[in-house]
Amino acid sequence: MNHPSKVKVTLSNMQIFIIVIASSTAYGHFVYVHLAILFAGRNAWISLMLGCLLGILIQWIHLKLGIGQDESVIEHAITVFGKWVGRFVGVVYVLFFITIAALTVKVVEDFMGVIYPTTPPGVFLFAEFVIAAWVVHSGIEVMGRTMQLLLPLMMLFGIAASLLSTPDKDFTQIYPVFNESLLSIGQGTAVFIAMISELVGFGMIAEHAKHPERLAKQSMLLVLVLLLLFISPVTGPVMVFGETLAKNLSFPTYTEIQYIRISNIIERLDIVGVLLWTIGSFFRIALFLFAAVKGVSQLVGAKKNTTFLIPVTLICVAVSMSFMSSSREELYHFLGTYYLWIAPVIGVGLPLLAGTVSRLKRMASGSRQSQKA
Amino acid sequence: MASRKRTTIKLSAKGAILRAPQPPSEAQSGDSSPMRLSERLDVNLTYLKSIFANASDIHFREFRIFDGRPAAIIYIQGLTDKTEIDDNLLRPLAQPNHAVDRVLELSHRLPLGVLVEEYVHIAGAKQVTTLQEAIQMVIEETNVLLLVEDEPVGLAVSAAKSPDRAVEEPNTEAVIRGPRQGFNENIETSLALLRTRLRSTAFCIESFDLGRYTKTTVALCYISDIASSNLVDEIRSRLKRINIDGIIDSGYIEELIEDSPHSPFPQIQNTERPDVVVSQLLEGKVAILANGSPFALILPINFWGLMQASEDYYERYMIANAIRALRFIFLFINLYLPSLYVAITTFHQEMLPTKALLSIAAAREVTPFPAVVEALIMEITFEALREAGVRLPKTVGSAISIVGALVIGQAAVQAGIVSAPMVIVVSITGIGSFVIPRYNLAITLRMLRFPMILLAGTLGLFGIVVTTLAVIIHLSSLRSAGIPYLSPVIPFHWRDMKDAIVRAPRWAMQQRPAESGKANPRRESNATRKSRRLPSRHRARS
Amino acid sequence: MNLRVKIPRAFCYIAVLASCLMCTGCWDATEIDRLAIVSASGIDLMPQDEMSSAPPKVLETLQIARASEMGSNGGGAPATKTGSQDAFLLEQATGDDILQPMDIIRKRLSRKLFLGQRRVIVLGESYAKHGVYDLVDEVIRNPQSRLRTYVVVAYHDTAETILQVPYALNRLPADAIAEIEQQGSLPEVDAKTFIQRMVSKGDTFVMGIEKIQPSPQDGEAMNHSFALTHIAVFRQDKLVGWLDGDTLDGFLWIYGRIHRTDTTVTIPGVPGHLTARMLTIRTKRSIEIAHGKPKIAIHVFTEYDVAENGTPANLNSPENVNKLRKALIEKLTGQIQSAMNTLQHTYDADPLGFGDQIDKRYPTIWKTIQNDWHEVYRQTPVNIEVDVQIRNSGLTGPPIRH
Numbered sequence A: 001m002n003h004p005s006k007v008k009v010t011l012s013n014m015q016i017f018i019i020v021i022a023s024s025t026a027y028g029h030f031v032y033v034h035l036a037i038l039f040a041g042r043n044a045w046i047s048l049m050l051g052c053l054l055g056i057l058i059q060w061i062h063l064k065l066g067i068g069q070d071e072s073v074i075e076h077a078i079t080v081f082g083k084w085v086g087r088f089v090g091v092v093y094v095l096f097f098i099t100i101a102a103l104t105v106k107v108v109e110d111f112m113g114v115i116y117p118t119t120p121p122g123v124f125l126f127a128e129f130v131i132a133a134w135v136v137h138s139g140i141e142v143m144g145r146t147m148q149l150l151l152p153l154m155m156l157f158g159i160a161a162s163l164l165s166t167p168d169k170d171f172t173q174i175y176p177v178f179n180e181s182l183l184s185i186g187q188g189t190a191v192f193i194a195m196i197s198e199l200v201g202f203g204m205i206a207e208h209a210k211h212p213e214r215l216a217k218q219s220m221l222l223v224l225v226l227l228l229l230f231i232s233p234v235t236g237p238v239m240v241f242g243e244t245l246a247k248n249l250s251f252p253t254y255t256e257i258q259y260i261r262i263s264n265i266i267e268r269l270d271i272v273g274v275l276l277w278t279i280g281s282f283f284r285i286a287l288f289l290f291a292a293v294k295g296v297s298q299l300v301g302a303k304k305n306t307t308f309l310i311p312v313t314l315i316c317v318a319v320s321m322s323f324m325s326s327s328r329e330e331l332y333h334f335l336g337t338y339y340l341w342i343a344p345v346i347g348v349g350l351p352l353l354a355g356t357v358s359r360l361k362r363m364a365s366g367s368r369q370s371q372k373a
Numbered sequence B: 001m002a003s004r005k006r007t008t009i010k011l012s013a014k015g016a017i018l019r020a021p022q023p024p025s026e027a028q029s030g031d032s033s034p035m036r037l038s039e040r041l042d043v044n045l046t047y048l049k050s051i052f053a054n055a056s057d058i059h060f061r062e063f064r065i066f067d068g069r070p071a072a073i074i075y076i077q078g079l080t081d082k083t084e085i086d087d088n089l090l091r092p093l094a095q096p097n098h099a100v101d102r103v104l105e106l107s108h109r110l111p112l113g114v115l116v117e118e119y120v121h122i123a124g125a126k127q128v129t130t131l132q133e134a135i136q137m138v139i140e141e142t143n144v145l146l147l148v149e150d151e152p153v154g155l156a157v158s159a160a161k162s163p164d165r166a167v168e169e170p171n172t173e174a175v176i177r178g179p180r181q182g183f184n185e186n187i188e189t190s191l192a193l194l195r196t197r198l199r200s201t202a203f204c205i206e207s208f209d210l211g212r213y214t215k216t217t218v219a220l221c222y223i224s225d226i227a228s229s230n231l232v233d234e235i236r237s238r239l240k241r242i243n244i245d246g247i248i249d250s251g252y253i254e255e256l257i258e259d260s261p262h263s264p265f266p267q268i269q270n271t272e273r274p275d276v277v278v279s280q281l282l283e284g285k286v287a288i289l290a291n292g293s294p295f296a297l298i299l300p301i302n303f304w305g306l307m308q309a310s311e312d313y314y315e316r317y318m319i320a321n322a323i324r325a326l327r328f329i330f331l332f333i334n335l336y337l338p339s340l341y342v343a344i345t346t347f348h349q350e351m352l353p354t355k356a357l358l359s360i361a362a363a364r365e366v367t368p369f370p371a372v373v374e375a376l377i378m379e380i381t382f383e384a385l386r387e388a389g390v391r392l393p394k395t396v397g398s399a400i401s402i403v404g405a406l407v408i409g410q411a412a413v414q415a416g417i418v419s420a421p422m423v424i425v426v427s428i429t430g431i432g433s434f435v436i437p438r439y440n441l442a443i444t445l446r447m448l449r450f451p452m453i454l455l456a457g458t459l460g461l462f463g464i465v466v467t468t469l470a471v472i473i474h475l476s477s478l479r480s481a482g483i484p485y486l487s488p489v490i491p492f493h494w495r496d497m498k499d500a501i502v503r504a505p506r507w508a509m510q511q512r513p514a515e516s517g518k519a520n521p522r523r524e525s526n527a528t529r530k531s532r533r534l535p536s537r538h539r540a541r542s
Numbered sequence C: 001m002n003l004r005v006k007i008p009r010a011f012c013y014i015a016v017l018a019s020c021l022m023c024t025g026c027w028d029a030t031e032i033d034r035l036a037i038v039s040a041s042g043i044d045l046m047p048q049d050e051m052s053s054a055p056p057k058v059l060e061t062l063q064i065a066r067a068s069e070m071g072s073n074g075g076g077a078p079a080t081k082t083g084s085q086d087a088f089l090l091e092q093a094t095g096d097d098i099l100q101p102m103d104i105i106r107k108r109l110s111r112k113l114f115l116g117q118r119r120v121i122v123l124g125e126s127y128a129k130h131g132v133y134d135l136v137d138e139v140i141r142n143p144q145s146r147l148r149t150y151v152v153v154a155y156h157d158t159a160e161t162i163l164q165v166p167y168a169l170n171r172l173p174a175d176a177i178a179e180i181e182q183q184g185s186l187p188e189v190d191a192k193t194f195i196q197r198m199v200s201k202g203d204t205f206v207m208g209i210e211k212i213q214p215s216p217q218d219g220e221a222m223n224h225s226f227a228l229t230h231i232a233v234f235r236q237d238k239l240v241g242w243l244d245g246d247t248l249d250g251f252l253w254i255y256g257r258i259h260r261t262d263t264t265v266t267i268p269g270v271p272g273h274l275t276a277r278m279l280t281i282r283t284k285r286s287i288e289i290a291h292g293k294p295k296i297a298i299h300v301f302t303e304y305d306v307a308e309n310g311t312p313a314n315l316n317s318p319e320n321v322n323k324l325r326k327a328l329i330e331k332l333t334g335q336i337q338s339a340m341n342t343l344q345h346t347y348d349a350d351p352l353g354f355g356d357q358i359d360k361r362y363p364t365i366w367k368t369i370q371n372d373w374h375e376v377y378r379q380t381p382v383n384i385e386v387d388v389q390i391r392n393s394g395l396t397g398p399p400i401r402h
Helices: A013-065 A073-081 A083-115 A121-138 A140-164 A182-208 A212-248 A252-259 A270-300 A309-324 A328-336 A338-372 B002-015 B041-051 B082-094 B097-105 B112-119 B131-139 B187-197 B229-240 B250-257 B274-281 B317-346 B354-364 B371-391 B394-414 B420-433 B439-459 B461-477 B494-499 B529-541 C002-023 C099-108 C125-130 C133-141 C159-164 C173-182 C191-199 C245-255 C318-347 C354-361 C363-379
Strands: B058-064 B070-076 B125-128 B143-148 B154-158 B203-210 B216-223 B269-271 B286-290 B296-299 C035-045 C058-065 C088-095 C112-114 C120-123 C150-154 C205-212 C225-235 C238-243 C262-265 C274-290 C293-309 C382-392
Touching: A013 A083, A013 A140, A013 A182, A013 A212, A013 A252, A013 A270, A013 A328, A013 A338, A073 A083, A073 A182, A073 A270, A073 A338, A083 A121, A083 A182, A083 A270, A083 A309, A083 A328, A083 A338, A121 A140, A121 A270, A121 A309, A121 B461, A140 A212, A140 A270, A140 B461, A182 A212, A182 A270, A182 A338, A212 A252, A212 C191, A252 A270, A270 A309, A270 B461, A328 A338, B041 B058, B041 B070, B041 B131, B041 B143, B058 B082, B070 B082, B070 B131, B082 B112, B082 B143, B112 B125, B112 B154, B125 B131, B131 B143, B131 B154, B187 B203, B187 B216, B187 B274, B187 B286, B203 B229, B216 B229, B216 B274, B229 B250, B229 B286, B250 B269, B250 B286, B250 B296, B269 B274, B274 B286, B274 B296, B317 B371, B317 B420, B317 B439, B317 B461, B354 B420, B354 C035, B371 B394, B371 B420, B371 B439, B394 B420, B420 B439, B439 B461, C035 C125, C035 C159, C035 C173, C058 C099, C058 C159, C088 C099, C088 C159, C099 C112, C120 C125, C120 C133, C120 C159, C120 C173, C125 C150, C125 C238, C133 C191, C150 C159, C150 C173, C150 C191, C150 C225, C159 C205, C173 C225, C225 C245, C225 C318, C238 C245, C238 C318, C245 C274, C245 C293, C245 C318, C262 C318, C274 C318, C274 C354, C293 C318, C293 C354, C318 C363, C318 C382, C354 C363
Parallel strands: C035 C112, C035 C120, C120 C150, C150 C205, C293 C382
Antiparallel strands: B058 B070, B070 B143, B125 B154, B143 B154, B203 B216, B216 B286, B269 B296, B286 B296, C035 C058, C058 C088, C205 C225, C225 C238, C262 C274, C274 C293
């Protein structure tokens, strides 16, 4: 623990998966579910299924092609593409991670702005980054443990919320299936593909796993878990509010939680929304901040993973502040259009390229060796 | 770990300042060559008298033994058993009626060895040859030192009788069902209480004398078959590194050997109950007892262990589980209720049912302060009442509690200074904090409540969530003697869940905790379900 | 390890402290005693002179709970008499849309207007006829307002009058309206359901609220009160008519989601009346496409207990029970018939969501007929099937009277 560079911290595969699930679930519920319902309406669940089906492939690319033996995504890129091109690819990754963290904070601010209209958004930015930086500083082990403690609780809350809203659900709202154009379903699928593409951050922590060789296989299970965690949020708002209304809502899952009533005692469980959202986005910021910080130190060749914590956090804060002026609509427009291209290109394209190049290289060297022989 | 090293260095630097030099330098460490006892009694006595010149409680009694040689005993008055000395040391030596024959028949003096063998009727006796040893025996071991003319050795006879109180029921950890013996300040009594419960050679007690001036006996106890040797070595080395003026209470040791001193959370459990220590030793943990303190230290521990009371294991498991559930509920109430009240009434009023909102609003109609301020005032008052209750002499205690309850509860509400719901919240929270079985954990949580209330008052639920996150991150990074503080829940060990949050029936707990009982994971047990059923089958047949 | 833990925590503490100092007591914190808790709001259309072409103005009435009157004095008894007008305060303002009058009220109040606990929105009949999209937008857009708020329309009345009426059993009249909605013999329509139906392929409805005048003869004896006696039927966002009496009952049978109601019938050839209490109801309303034409099928299954027998008929004989069943079936069928008739032909509205059902089951057909759905709806034949079961006849069999 005193020498992170010498003794590699190992986490159980379970913890690694928990970090990954925790980092994408709550945020996904609030942002991507909204986008998917916006695009695909009541067919969002089909988009989810398709997205997850492709997600298995994407995960395989991340874990089989994107990373090497005991190497992170960035290290692998450097070994495959050589010193300069590899570094450039690494910088792209790091920027991607920083953007994700900054975007997350921005979305949190917007959401909190709904509940706390007059509180300066800087407070939320500040609080989220301080906590995230602290956990990154404490190391991946502490991060894994924190999430392992909180994720089951959050899942419990989430499941409870979805069960409690069952009385309000009208299952027929899901019909008719498939009457929309395929394009809208495809757009919805693209949202989930972008979501899973972001998990390229997984490649930065995969080397900490106790059994990294099993990750690729187990990641199928991970995608399945994600599917299960998303199926209720994707269908819930449509069932409770009907398609038209669900499309109109900015935070459909949040409004669904708000609408829960437990026999006249408790109404408006906003608390659960704030809880899930704050903690979930914290997980996400923590993971991507960790990935970015580790990425920078690997690019520079520093011994400690957390050497560049403070500068990278400050950059994140700066990027996030630069988003601050844009409205939520602009942000969602960006997320719903450009980002749907950016995320897969970086999150799937680059690891795929790295994997292909390394295979080709290996084949070439193999044939050269056989020629020599 | 670095922190402990640093403390050690600091302390040893302090310890290096020696006292005013005395001609025969008192051997503090082994570097000055030991001075041997002289054959001449008067030389020895002069020397010792000069050493003990300012210790008026050390008595010198000179007498002649039966063969006519002058002799002396040196002892600490008050710490030695006078009748024991009179009956079994002075009397046989001074008037050995039956020994006259032997004196006549042998040369007129008996060597000390023979004297010990034949005339000293006390169990503990040890020969000392150096003056340093002699002084040590008198001061540190509270022995009686016997010096005889013409003998270059002294005899240290143990006749210690320290001021002691009876074995009483532990005050801080009362139980309804369970043993009622508690440790007391005398380490011998405390160890005896352990030994009566652990009659095995595997039960090891290692003693250390710690503290430059106090020379406190500290005992490290463990069961060698169960505790992992790594753990014992680690604790032993931590203990040995302690270099301090004095150890007044085991709390000193706790502070010097815990993993993260800058944490509000206790990482070492303290207990007054020998049964708790024994059960923890059986799980492969290590206990430390210090003379002068009725509190034993146990480590490693985890957070969940602090939520367990010894009674959980004496009562039927279903009842124990129900009570544990209650404790966890009150753990949350204790930590969150005031801040949730503040957050909901000042930020998220829409969450309350309309009627509750209206009655709270009606109650707050006349109160002058914001809810945060009100909460802080009430919480601080409550803490003051609690603290006063501890410090006050028992005779005035009830008066204070009446005044406190009346003034704060009734009058403040009636005067419209504080709203009634806030009084309810604070009282429930106050009661809740005493449901937690470990006082030190309860106090930590009470401490954390204040930043929580402040943040709830400024940021509402978001503030509470952020504080909770900070606490959880901190808890995840804590360790107790190298074992993660939140284990076995985080990192997750399914096997140990049987005794972390719930308590499984005893027959189901066949294995020791994974982290501390690594060396010998299986409990000795035939209390399986099958064997439990046997008697009933017999009964059915008969 | 020491350094690893110590620095960030110190940093964190400083941060927390700093943020505390920065903001104690400001931003979004509002003490609960600084709130004007709105329990109900009412919206009316200002009467407009014929000549002006400007859009009509809106009169907004807010019923604000007076917290000081809501508490209890020492013994736990309420501070004011239930049913008095002291428990609430009415504020009124006019403006162009929903929020403008509210802003005017806000400026005149010493306390912060708090909509988070608004339980009821009362619409004046004129406003409901004018169209309610403005309100709908406000309700979903405003994060403070809750979707569980009940929506009612004042029957032949203004919202203002309804909100002035104190209710004898509840301290706040808004609570009374909410509790009547929840008691289970009427459909419970909150803002979400109202809006959801409105934006669906069908139409929407809410309960109508009526002020009950004390009868002049009794003078003081009877209180002013209100009752939910009608159903307001909307076509898109505009009120088109009311259901009451038999049509209301018929509507409830088709709607199905009610928990208790009593039905009084006469058995042909037997003098006197019989009241039966409904225990369960299962309704299946479906719309089928047969030969390209839609056909509505309504199947109602109910279970009854006999609650009162004012006839000489002995209910121990299965024959008489059968007669009762037939009478009930007839009554229910008639009521359903008249309800469907009114909806299809008088109001031409689809509050039961048959259009939505076609869309769900036959999306392709819906696309072809959606433009002239109302034309189709008017001509759709209705097939009604009612099944009644008498579970038992109360505690006695034969009537006491011989």
